[in-house]
Amino acid sequence: MVLKVFLSSTLRQYVPGYNPSEGAEFSMNRKTTVSELCKLMNIPMAKIKIVMVNGKSEPFDYELQGDERVGLFPPVGGG
Amino acid sequence: MQNLLQSRSKKIRDPAGREVEVLEDSQALKIAAESGCSVHDVYVEALDLGIYPYRYVRNRETISREEQLRLSNARVAVVGAGGLGGQVILLLARVGVGRIVVVDYDRFDETNLNRQALSSQRAMGKSKAQEAVMVVGAINPGVIVTPHQVRIDPSNAKEVLKGSDVIVDALDNIPARFTIENASKSMGIPLVHGALAGLEGQLMTVFPDDPGIKRLYGNSVADGERSKSPEAVLGVPALMPSFIATLQATEVLKIILKRGRLFRNVMVHVDLESGEMNEFTFGD
Numbered sequence: 001m002v003l004k005v006f007l008s009s010t011l012r013q014y015v016p017g018y019n020p021s022e023g024a025e026f027s028m029n030r031k032t033t034v035s036e037l038c039k040l041m042n043i044p045m046a047k048i049k050i051v052m053v054n055g056k057s058e059p060f061d062y063e064l065q066g067d068e069r070v071g072l073f074p075p076v077g078g079g
Numbered sequence: 080m081q082n083l084l085q086s087r088s089k090k091i092r093d094p095a096g097r098e099v100e101v102l103e104d105s106q107a108l109k110i111a112a113e114s115g116c117s118v119h120d121v122y123v124e125a126l127d128l129g130i131y132p133y134r135y136v137r138n139r140e141t142i143s144r145e146e147q148l149r150l151s152n153a154r155v156a157v158v159g160a161g162g163l164g165g166q167v168i169l170l171l172a173r174v175g176v177g178r179i180v181v182v183d184y185d186r187f188d189e190t191n192l193n194r195q196a197l198s199s200q201r202a203m204g205k206s207k208a209q210e211a212v213m214v215v216g217a218i219n220p221g222v223i224v225t226p227h228q229v230r231i232d233p234s235n236a237k238e239v240l241k242g243s244d245v246i247v248d249a250l251d252n253i254p255a256r257f258t259i260e261n262a263s264k265s266m267g268i269p270l271v272h273g274a275l276a277g278l279e280g281q282l283m284t285v286f287p288d289d290p291g292i293k294r295l296y297g298n299s300v301a302d303g304e305r306s307k308s309p310e311a312v313l314g315v316p317a318l319m320p321s322f323i324a325t326l327q328a329t330e331v332l333k334i335i336l337k338r339g340r341l342f343r344n345v346m347v348h349v350d351l352e353s354g355e356m357n358e359f360t361f362g363d
Contacts, residue, residue, distance in 0.1 A: 008279055008309075008348070008350075009276045009277050009279050009309040009312075009313055010276075010307075010309045010312050010313065020350060020352050020353045021352070021353040021354075049295070049296060049297060050294075050295065050346070050359075052359045055357070055358070055359055055360060056359065056360050056361070056362060057294070057359065057360065057361040057362060058362070071348075071357075071359070073348070074309050075253060075295070075296050075297075075308070075309075076274050076275060076276045076279065076280075076281060076308075076309050076310065077250075077251065077252055077253040077256065077274050077276075077296075077308060077310060078162070078251055078274060078275050078276045078308070078309070078310025078311075078315050079159050079161055079162055079163045079164065079249050079250050079251035079273070079274060079275065079320070
């Protein structure tokens with residue numbers, strides 16, 4: 001099963017060649033938590049403020065089944 | 080004033096062929112001067128009598144006369160008159176919100192010109208709040224702008240924001256956003272939050288009992304290292320502020336007019352580059 005990971009703004013720099021329209025694909029062969037996913041993708045968790053799984057906010061210990069759309073967001077404060 | 084308004088208004092046909100009683104600004108300004116009142120008061124009185132200030136004819140029927148009157152009687156506080164706030168102020172002024180309170184301690188500099196709608200070469204070095212008075216005055220004399228050239232903080236927030244029907248969070252830093260959210264909650268006033276970086280932006284409308292922006296920023300009001308923030312790293316071209324400002328101004332209208340669906344308890348996220356606008360929800 002293939003997970004789709006969408007990265008917001010400055011988080012994109014951690015995944016070389018990231019395409020904002022496509023997101024990043026990530027294949028899992030077992031259940032994985034969001035924090036494990038972040039480690040595997042080399043995205044520092046300290047930079048992430050919001051985790052969205054299939055459009056809903058979830059904690060870092062949320063267990064992914066493998067077919068979700070995951071959105072990761074840093075805190076954005078500009079005006 | 081009633082007699083003056085009725086004798087100086089005229090009947091026209093709007094682009095849809097409907098007859099409308101209108102009052103042109105040349106007459107509104109004269110009536111204000113003769114009656115010793117503001118153009119704002121003339122507009123309110125006219126709308127109350129069924130006469131459209133001519134400038135609002137093209138707001139019909141999307142905004143009814145009763146709604147135009149309600150907007151004229153409304154007071155909206157916009158905190159931050161930069162990228163987001165400048166656009167929000169211009170939109171609210173054109174749509175006809177009668178009173179706008181503008182809060183910004185800052186002055187315009189050259190780096191504002193890439194995005195801030197109230198900035199211009201002429202306004203370099205001028206107070207953003209004072210410039211809002213000038214710019215809005217030139218667009219719509221029926222809008223009363225109250226400028227506050229202060230940095231908003233917990234000691235002055237309530238005093239500055241009291242009496243508003245809606246507060247717009249158009250700030251550029253996270254601690255100040257919490258300051259005005261706290262004030263809005265304690266005074267029972269709805270808040271429309273907007274923030275952005277690069278070609279991405281977010282919006283959330285917060286009513287006093289809603290969990291609010293801690294959903295977006297966590298419980299810590301600390302700003303972290305601002306030099307590493309997304310908006311510092313990616314900059315802010317004019318496109319995103321203008322888009323989020325339009326959403327914010329529309330939320331303000333919907334709140335005042337009690338219409339439409341509000342973006343409460345959700346994060347609206349816009350990515351202009353991928354052309355996506357998504358709504359994200361939060362669990363309890």
